[in-house]
Amino acid sequence: xxxxxxxxxxxxxxxxxxxxxxxxxxxxxxxxxxxxxxxxxxxxxxxxxxxxxxxxxxxxxxxxxxxxxxxxxxxxxxxxxxxxxxxxxxxxxxxxxxxxxxxxxxxxxxxxxxxxxxxxxxxxxxxxxxxxxxxxxxxxxxxxxxxxxxxxxxxxxxxxxxxxxxxxxxxxxxxxxxxxxxxxxxxxxxxxxxxxxxxxxxxxxxxxxxxxxxxxxxxxxxxxxxxxxxxxxxxxxxxxxxxxxxxxxxxxxxxxxxxxxxxxxxxxxxxxxxxxxxxxxxxxxxxxxxxxxxxxxxxxxxxxxxxxxxxxxxxxxxxxxxxxxxxxxxxxxxxxxxxxxxxxxxxxxxxxxxxxxxxxxxxxxxxxxxxxxxxxxxxxxxxxxxxxxxxxxxxxxxxxxxxxxxxxxxxxxxxxxxxxxxxxxxxxxxxxxxxxxxxxxxxxxxxxxxxxxxxxxxxxxxxxxxxxxxxxxxxxxxxxxxxx
Ligand code: GLU
Numbered sequence: 001x002x003x004x005x006x007x008x009x010x011x012x013x014x015x016x017x018x019x020x021x022x023x024x025x026x027x028x029x030x031x032x033x034x035x036x037x038x039x040x041x042x043x044x045x046x047x048x049x050x051x052x053x054x055x056x057x058x059x060x061x062x063x064x065x066x067x068x069x070x071x072x073x074x075x076x077x078x079x080x081x082x083x084x085x086x087x088x089x090x091x092x093x094x095x096x097x098x099x100x101x102x103x104x105x106x107x108x109x110x111x112x113x114x115x116x117x118x119x120x121x122x123x124x125x126x127x128x129x130x131x132x133x134x135x136x137x138x139x140x141x142x143x144x145x146x147x148x149x150x151x152x153x154x155x156x157x158x159x160x161x162x163x164x165x166x167x168x169x170x171x172x173x174x175x176x177x178x179x180x181x182x183x184x185x186x187x188x189x190x191x192x193x194x195x196x197x198x199x200x201x202x203x204x205x206x207x208x209x210x211x212x213x214x215x216x217x218x219x220x221x222x223x224x225x226x227x228x229x230x231x232x233x234x235x236x237x238x239x240x241x242x243x244x245x246x247x248x249x250x251x252x253x254x255x256x257x258x259x260x261x262x263x264x265x266x267x268x269x270x271x272x273x274x275x276x277x278x279x280x281x282x283x284x285x286x287x288x289x290x291x292x293x294x295x296x297x298x299x300x301x302x303x304x305x306x307x308x309x310x311x312x313x314x315x316x317x318x319x320x321x322x323x324x325x326x327x328x329x330x331x332x333x334x335x336x337x338x339x340x341x342x343x344x345x346x347x348x349x350x351x352x353x354x355x356x357x358x359x360x361x362x363x364x365x366x367x368x369x370x371x372x373x374x375x376x377x378x379x380x381x382x383x384x385x386x387x388x389x390x391x392x393x394x395x396x397x398x399x400x401x402x403x404x405x406x407x408x409x410x411x412x413x414x415x416x417x418x419x420x421x422x423x424x425x426x427x428x429x430x431x432x433x434x435x436x437x438x439x440x441x442x443x444x445x446x447x448x449x450x451x452x453x454x455x456x457x458x459x460x461x462x463x464x465x466x467x468x469x470x471x472x473x474x475x476x477x478x479x480x481x482x483x484x
Pocket of ligand 1: 007
C-alpha cells in the first residue's frame with residue numbers, strides 16, 4: 001500500500017515554526033517512501049478564522065520548499081483540500097453514527113452545561129459530559145427526543161464513548177497508548193449550527209483521503225483515543241499515528257514569542273536561508289543517526305524515518321540556528337548570493353554595483369557574519385563612497401599620535417597599482433611605512449584600517465584594499481592627511 005500523508009493546518013494564524021516541522025516531517029516521510037503528501041485546510045472553527053492565514057501558510061511552506069502532490073485545484077500547484085467546502089459530507093457521516101447507535105442527540109443549553117461543570121468541579125472530578133444526568137436521547141427517551149427534534153429544538157450530536165473499554169493504539173514515536181473509556185469525553189461531533197467539530201471532520205477526511213500515516217504535533221495526542229473510537233464507530237481501519245514532540249524554549253517551556261521569533265515568515269524576514277531553517281528544524285527532534293549536521297532536502301528525504309523521531313521535547317536553540325545560517329552563507333555559491341543581495345543593495349542606494357564585485361565582497365566578509373544582509377552593514381565601506389563619521393575613540397587614536405600620520409603619509413606615497421596586485425608588496429609597503437615613522441607594523445595596521453574603512457574590525461586588509469581599488473584608497477588616505 002502506498003504511503004499517503006497530509007499536513008492539516010487550521011487557518012488560525014500564520015505558519016508557526018513547529019507547524020513547519022510537522023509539515024516537513026510529513027513531506028520527508030512521503031518522499032522517502034515515494035508516497036503522496038496532501039495539504040488540507042481544517043477550517044471548521046469559523047470563530048478562529050484569520051483572514052489571509054491560508055495564503056500566508058501556503059507561501060511560507062513554499063518558501064521552505066515543502067510542496068504537496070494532490071488537491072482539487074490542479075494547475076501549477078496542487079491543493080489544498082478545504083474542509084469548509086465539504087461541510088455537507090461531515091453532516092452525512094455524523095448522522096450515520098446516530099443511525100448505528102454510536103452517536104446521539106443532546107439538547108443541553110449552555111447554562112445546563114455550565115451548571116454540570118460547576119457540580120463536577122465542586123465534587124473534585126474532571127469535567128466530562130455526564131451522559132446519565134443531562135438532557136439527551138438516553139435520558140429523555142426516543143419519543144421525547146423525536147418530539148424535540150420535530151419541534152426544531154437546538155441540539156448537538158455527541159459521540160457515545162464505550163465506557164468500560166480500553167482504547168488502544170500504537171504510536172510510532174510513543175509506543176503503545178492505552179486509555180480507559182471512562183476518561184474520554186462524549187465529544188461533540190456536530191454542533192448546534194450543524195457544523196462539524198475538528199474531530200469528526202478530521203477522521204472522515206483521513207479515511208476518505210485514504211491517509212495511511214497521521215504525523216502531527218503531540219498536542220493532538222489526547223484527541224487520538226476519540227479518533228480511534230470514531231474509526232471503530234464507522235467500522236474503518238485507523239491509520240498509523242506518529243505524534244511529534246513539542247518544540248521548547250531553552251528553559252524547556254513551550255516555545256513562545258517571548259523567547260524569540262516563532263513564525264516562519266519572521267525567520268524569512270530576518271534573512272535565514274530556507275535551506276538552513278529546514279536543515280535546523282528537521283534536526284529538532286529527529287536524530288539522523290550520524291554526526292553530520294548538514295542535510296540538504298534531498299539528504300533529509302533519503303535519511304528520514306519516523307522511528308528516529310525522539311519522544312522528548314526538542315529545545316529550539318536560536319544561537320545554533322544562527323550558526324547554521326552562517327555555515328550555509330559560507331557554502332553557498334557567491335554569484336547566487338550576490339543576486340539575492342541585489343534588492344537590499346538597491347534599497348540602500350547602491351543600485352549599480354557589478355554583481356561580480358558584490359560576489360567578491362561576500363566571499364571576503366562572509367566568514368564574519370551569519371546573515372547575507374549583514375554583509376551590507378558589515379562592509380558598507382566597500383559599497384559606498386561616503387563613509388560614516390569616525391567614532392570619538394577612533395578620531396582620538398588617529399589624531400593623538402604624529403607618528404601614525406607620518407606612517408600613513410608614507411604609505412600613501414608608496415601606494416601604486418602594483419601594490420594592489422601582490423599581498424607581499426602590500427605587506428612590504430606597510431612595513432617600510434611603519435619603520436619610516438619609527439613604529440611597529442602592527443601599530444600601523446589598525447589606524448590604516450580606520451582611515452580606509454572607518455571601522456576597527458573587518459576582513460583581511462589587503463583584500464579590502466584590493467576591492468576598494470586605488471582611487472578610493474587614495475581619496476580616503478588624502479581625506480585623513482589633508483582634511484578639508
Ligand atoms: N487542524 C489541526 C491543527 O491545526 C491538525 C491536527 C491533525 O493533524 O490532525 O494542527
